[in-house]
């Protein structure tokens with residue numbers, strides 16, 4: 001459970017980025033956070049990870065009261081969070097493989113397990129052929145997918161993705177979102193910050209809109225402000241819907257049923273409580289969620305095949321749609337924060 005009670009964040013320079021935020025996100029929810037640039041979306045994610053501290057109100061994440069939490073406890077909080085940063089934060093001197101493996105290493109996973117899991121995660125984001133590349137040798141979208149693989153690799157309970165499709169073309173965005181939706185079916189909380197109306201409208205999830213540092217709406221459904229670029233996304237997703245996509249019924253098993261090993265080091269917000277929490281989630285799963293339980297028990301290979309299948313459909317679909325222009329030149333990324 002995540003709960004904001006009258007939360008305010010004012011940065012040291014006097015900028016108030018969030019005002020009187022009241023918000024509850026239950027375990028296993030899928031939530032979009034939308035709003036214009038500068039509204040306070042990234043700040044909200046930074047409060048959740050305790051990268052920034054609230055300056056008013058109360059913020060609870062699972063059993064932690066983040067306003068009162070001692071800094072020495074923050075690594076424990078972060079083990080249950082997987083974060084995809086708007087600016088990626090990959091290590092430039094590490095390859096794709098090493099960037100993802102690092103997140104497992106810092107929580108003390110065995111070399112054997114790392115060798116087994118990392119390639120699987122990298123293939124889940126379709127980057128098998130870039131495993132040995134360095135971040136500077138990748139496009140913005142490829143870096144973003146590495147960041148996603150790293151966020152997921154320790155099987156966190158809560159996944160927070162800040163513009164995970166911000167540098168990706170529509171068909172790849174669809175694949176990434178499809179992956180997040182399937183992960184959500186494993187009773188993981190997924191919070192996605194995005195500007196993309198088409199994507200938000202397609203998935204029909206809970207949408208929390210922030211405008212001028214305040215929550216202005218919170219409802220299931222659609223993003224309210226449309227741009228030309230959004231219209232392109234809508235076209236792709238509408239087409240996908242017409243094809244009667246069966247993605248809803250596909251489940252993945254990204255849960256690696258990991259053993260948790262406490263580590264004295266802090267991970268780059270990528271660590272998790274893996275097996276302990278997976279077991280707890282299974283116990284807590286509502287009686288009707290057979291599919292969810294089955295998903296947890298499915299093999300990675302089956303999940304992978306399901307994902308590839310869905311990815312192929314999305315690619316085929318995109319080939320039938322007017323190809324939209326690439327959204328963002330990766331070199332523009334610096335200016336986006």
Ligand SMILES: Nc1ncnc2c1ncn2[C@@H]1O[C@H](COP(=O)(O)OP(=O)(O)OP(=O)(O)O)[C@@H](O)[C@H]1O
Pocket residue numbers: 011012013015016017035036037038039040041042043044086336337
């Ligand atoms: N470290 C900081 N110090 C001072 N002000 C900041 C800091 N970080 C963000 N802000 C300000 O807080 C407000 C909210 O910023 P935030 O990054 O949360 O916006 P955002 O909704 O994520 O925008 P975008 O869509 O452009 O990423 C903005 O006015 C921004 O200038």
Ligand SMILES: [Mg+2]
Pocket residue numbers: 041042043086162337
């Ligand atoms: Mg932001």
